[in-house]
Amino acid sequence: MLKNKHVIAAMLVAPILALIAYFGVDLAVSEKPHAAKEGETYKLAADSNCRYTSGICSLENGDFKIKLRSESLSDSEVVLKLTSEYPLEGAKISLIQKEGDRSNPVDMDANGTNAKEWWVDLPAPNSEDSEIHLVVKSDGTLYYGETTAVFVEYKTLLNKEQQ
Secondary structure, three states, X not given: OOOOHHHHHHHHHXXXXXXXXXXXXXXXXXXXXXXXXXXXXXXXEEOHHHHOOOOEEEEXXXXXXXXXXXXXXXXXXXXXXXXXOOOOOEEEEEEEXXXXXXXXXXXXXXXXXXXOEEEEEXXXXXXXXXEEEXXXXXXXXXXXEEEEHHHHOOOOOOOOOOO
């Protein structure tokens, strides 16, 4: 069978045709990236660090990225710091303690003059089902996202002696 020229040619050409077909279909059906348009709204996707007690939650949409960091947590309140790669015109955040509960969004305060750092004091989450809803505005474009509030507590597997 390996002495047949047609079989050998087919074994050499088949992988090349498979690669051309793979990239051709991807090019034909994939969504083309486009720049954010002023006045539009875009959803931010929460990264995996938002699901764990990491102290940090990253949300992103394309090259627009923001980071929520838990600065301090007590039994009654949590202080969150938002940092962005782009200057923001405003930021609102709300903490939803249980399903069906709707709290009024709170304006975040800018820290400094570059409008890339914002902070807020919120009530401490009282359950693992608590959610954080966030809306930010940059260059006339609204970005919104939601995530669980599990990340506000920073825990590691190391004990105090190992840290």
